[in-house]
Amino acid sequence: MNEQKEFQSLQELLKRIQKLSQEEENISVGEIIEMVGDRSYGPLLLIAGLATLAPIIGDIPGMPTVLGAIVFLFSVQLLFGKEHFWLPKVLLNRSISGKKLDKGIQWLESPARWIDKLLKPRLRMLVKDTAVYVIAFVCLMIASVMPIMEFVPFSANAAGAALTVFGLALIARDGLLLVLALILTVAIAVIIISVI
Template identity: 45%
Template sequence: MPEEIQNLSQLLQKLESLTASDERITLGRVLKALGERSFAPVLLLIGLILLSPLSGIPGLPTLMGILLLLVSIQMVMLRHHLWLPKWLLARSIPKKPLIRSLHWFAKPAAHLDHWLRPRLGVMVYQAGSVATAGICIPIALLLPVMEVIPFSASLAGLALITFGLALVARDGALELIAFVLTGAALALIPYYFF
């Protein structure tokens, strides 16, 4: 059984351990390494991908939107195990850009982990995680649109990283910040079109 991830540095280390062999890393391998009960680390992972240079790969933000939608719906349903279709689990990303992104995040991750701690527990336990999932659903639905709006997918990625970190570290104060970031990401969409 995979060790429970409690901060961003642990997630990055676990992902880097996957890059030792193959040239492409499948989503199925990532989820197996994170564990089937790993809703919060998966939110964190989606956010990392959207904020990183990997988000420049055409179609990747849309794929992350599909993954986010499936994860969020299962969180709202209070499922104990994450289920994803085989076609999504078979999707892969190249090893080299993944390693570059992991190294890009290493220093900020160590700094962020220093500030995380359990607080405002009501925000991150069952009702809080359901509220988080409820907020993530509109982000998931809008990610295909955000793919064409400059910086909006990155801002959504930052919000998802914050949600994921808050749930992983049980930090309710960080959860409140994530709600503000989500509002900012969603507010960009009508501003861009009108």
Template identity: 35%
Template sequence: MPDAPPTETRDDPASGERRRRRFSEVLRDLAAADRERIAIADILAAFGDRAFGALMLVFAAPNALPTPPGTSSVLGAPLLFITFQLMIGRSVLWLPRLITNRSVARADFARLVDRMAPWLEKAERLLRPRLTLLIGPVADRFIGAACLLLAVILFLPIPLGNMVPALAIAAFAVGLIERDGVAVSVGWAATAAAAGILVAISAALWAALRAFLQTLLGVTI
């Protein structure tokens, strides 16, 4: 019988209290679960009220690296559902079965976690609840709106143009998971950088189009 999803808290032997578990701990438990495949629904259940940030990170992080053409569109589609719901203030994340039923072999998931976990654990040592003014019911809606825009940018066919938006979403995600306003600040800075890059690319494309039309038609635009 498959293991139950890992819980959000765990007893702390030192204090006798229950503590909130780290993202990397939940991932490792999922990777070690006695099942053949890991579905998006399993991740959703495992992270509970942190599902927004957890799934944003799962779908955004791969886009921060060079990937085959079309990958950003596949991974970006679930981000549209997630970030839209964060923007409108939903307290519980809902995803269609078409997404939640998607799964990968547990062995493949375990290999991915083995590569990610050491980096996550290093980052988690730096992350902690702080600058909480930047995180909350109202602030989270603004974060959701920014991430929705970034998710749309991921769909644009811009060579390597998905990396900065993905980094921004990932920073917002870890900020939401760990309630760390510093990480959220990094997300806002990366969002500004992504917007600047998009504006620069758009201006360059428009200039190239004007030059082409002027040469072709002999008119000034």
């Protein structure tokens, strides 16, 4: 697979995925990972988060569970120091309709423009070295409960929001965003526990 890819903005990442969605009838998880690069934890986390967050994609039955499994496997591998991420073929071959993916990306375009204006490197010491392992551990916990979230309305979308913010924090090297992601994760956990 490809080497580490650098994305300067959320819009750039979405445009690359949208190009794939317009070229093919069905897009597999493997094709998206190849486009992003199999060493890119931030962008992979961001894609999983955005897919779960977007109602057109994240509300497909079973999709939050699949995305949770992907985040879980990536997070475990990062915690064990793997340089390249690996997924079993059963997950790599999972696909989504190009039209649905394109609609989901269109839904995300306006928020992406707004988010890109807010992103900048801040409190960089919070997103270096050890912090990446903390993020991986928290995302591992989120991914672990995503299958259950399919039965609690909108909770999977909330998990997608948390994963998205963690991914953005890593890409932008934004420590302030990391703090916000941790607060959001705690808030989501409290809400879900109170609903259950």
